[in-house]
Amino acid sequence: DTEVTQTPKHLVMGMTNKKSLKCEQHMGHRAMYWYKQKAKKPPELMFVYSYEKLSINESVPSRFSPECPNSSLLNLHLHALQPEDSALYLCASSQDQGAPNYGYTFGSGTRLTVV
């Protein structure tokens, strides 16, 4: 298995809703990442988990809450989002956070619309 699987593919939520994005990989990767991508822009790093512990939070607002239940799963819990949070949310994984020779494997993303 060489994929990162993200669910759902599309999500529409109201500003008072609570929802979660899910990401799963079975490649034995020990680093997992959440990125946010706005239209016509490169992905922006949000969070990094290394060996199931949060190692980087890029000053992301608290309405985004990551969780890594085990080495294969990564969740992003969403609460009280704003319309400007509408974007493509990408999950990625890599062999190890500290190994530069390895690229990241990205999922197909969840396209989130906040209404």
Added chain:
Amino acid sequence: GNSVTQMEGPVTLSEEAFLTINCTYTATGYPSLFWYVQYPGEGLQLLLKATKADDKGSNKGFEATYRKETTSFHLEKGSVQVSDSAVYFCALRKGGFQKLVFGTGTRLLVSP
């Protein structure tokens, strides 16, 4: 800090034309360099990589050579197809737990 600069797009070509997308980087030491491709409505896919100077990464007819002297990693393909239409991101990564740094992306449009 580390950064990646890509040529502005869109790059518009006819099928079977030669493609070059320029990428230069700023980093100390010897970062690993990557090209990612993003097809419409999809996530990013790793296209090729090079981990040391003079390495050539290649995949699906695309090539890029790690040039330390010019700090460049230009993407080339001898004959593009309509199916190559996508956004291409150049990226670098250093060791020491540093994150993947992306360029701004270059959109390629190939017409029949």
